[in-house]
Amino acid sequence: MNELFEQVSVGKLTLPNRLVMAPMTRSRASGGLVTGLTAEYYAQRAAAGLIITEGTQPSVIGQGYIDTPGLHSPEQVEAWRRVTDAVHGQDGRIFAQLMHSGRIGHPCLYPDGALPVAPSAVASGGQIFTAEDMLDHPTPRAMTPADITSTVADFVAAARNATAAGFDGVELHTANGYLLHQFLCGSANVRSDAYGGPMENRIRFAVEVATAVTEAIGPERVGIRISPANPNNGIREHDPAEVYPALMRALAPFRPAYVHIMEFDREITKLVRAAWPGTLILNPHGTAEGKLGSAVEALRAGLCDAVSLGSLWLANPDLPERVRAGGPYNEADPATFYGGDHRGYTDYPTLEAR
Structure with a gap:
């Protein structure tokens, strides 16, 4: 696995290895603020070639889950600074994933009880977990042209806050059924204006966000996450083999x-690779341990330049050392994935501590 x-x-950036830590929601923020425990969690994993944080909302209305962090207030910037300082103190590199959830939200998350926003008034069909109960996602409010403009501005402001x-x-989250992905998908986006209908219209919003953010903080500081053919959160894509290469071609000039x-x-991955001239990070399909073999296979085939892994990083803060040693690997505990304290968060042992 050299x-x-x-x-x-x-x-x-020059990454010292090609093992990227994938973004994983952990729901341990307090009032939208990351904590000292968050700083410890990411610093423990600073041996990653690159850390990509959990999804972080660029605005109040962008929140989709309880206890997730934001990057839209001075207090949130200050809290995240403790995290980045801790990671850099361990010679790590870290990108913030900016995630607007769109229709995957609920009025209970917002101080004014507003409806979540989306490209169209089409409900996801899913539910949100709360401390009291599971609640159905409501039918969202379709975004107006003014909403689209202000949301682009929210992404720009959050990117500048991330730099601060x-x-x-x-990383702009354009995957997993969240807002940018919703615009790409014909089942979630039934607009009849310049942002809906034909493929070139459905990619427009994602391209506008990426363009504005790259202009604001520099293209070298911006990544894009996609998940072609991903059915999560009620997404049903009928033309991913056409949409994603077109999106790559539209983004390439920036x-x-x-x-x-x-x-x-995998076939769509190959199409994306052919259409994308820059660095490609692949989160391969498969089980946690199986992904290591898939990652090496993809690298050898030239299908990607680096690989991202999720639960293996969650459970193994010293993952590079374990890969070099051929294991063993701690097993992730799903019961502690979301919410809670240090258990299942910062207490996974290293090889040295076993």
Whole structure:
């Protein structure tokens, strides 16, 4: 698995290895603020070539889950600064994932009880977990042209806040059924204006957000995450093999630092790779341990430049050391994935501590 330990360029960064820590929601923020425990969690995993944080809302209305962090207030910037300082203190590199949930939200999350917003008034069909009960996602409010303009501005402001907080860059979450992905998908986006209908219209919003953010903080600080053919959160894509290469071609002139693909269809991955001239990070399909073999196979085939892993990083803060040693690997505990305290968060042992 020596391929995993070669250097690779991402923007202006030189990563010491190709093992990227994938973004994972952990729901341990307090009032939208990350804590000292968050700083410890990410610093423990600073041996990653690059850390991509959990989804972080760029605005109040962008929140989709309880106890997730934001990057839209001075207090949130200050809290995240403690995280980036801790990671950089361990010679790590860290990008903030900016995630607007769109219709995957609920009035209970917002101080004014507003409806979540989306490209169209089409409900996800899913539910939100709260401390009291499971609640159905409501039918969202369709975004007006003014909403679209202000949301682009929210992403720009959050990206600038990320830079102020010491992040090395941001990742725009255009996957997993959240707002940017909703615009790409014909079942969630039934608009009849310049942002809906034909493929070139459905990619417009994602391109506008990426363009504005790269202009604001520099393309070398911006990554894009996609998940072609991903059915999560009620998404049903009928033309991913056409949409995603078109999106890549539209983004290429702005030269973002990387594209990060969560794989559901290897053939579409190949199409994206062919259409994307820059660095590609692949989160391969498969089980946790199986992904290591898939990652090496993809690197050897030239299908990607780096690989991202989720639960293996969650449970193994010293993952590179374990990969070099051929294991063993701690097993992730799903019961502690979301919410709670240090258990299942900062208490996974290293090889040295076993």
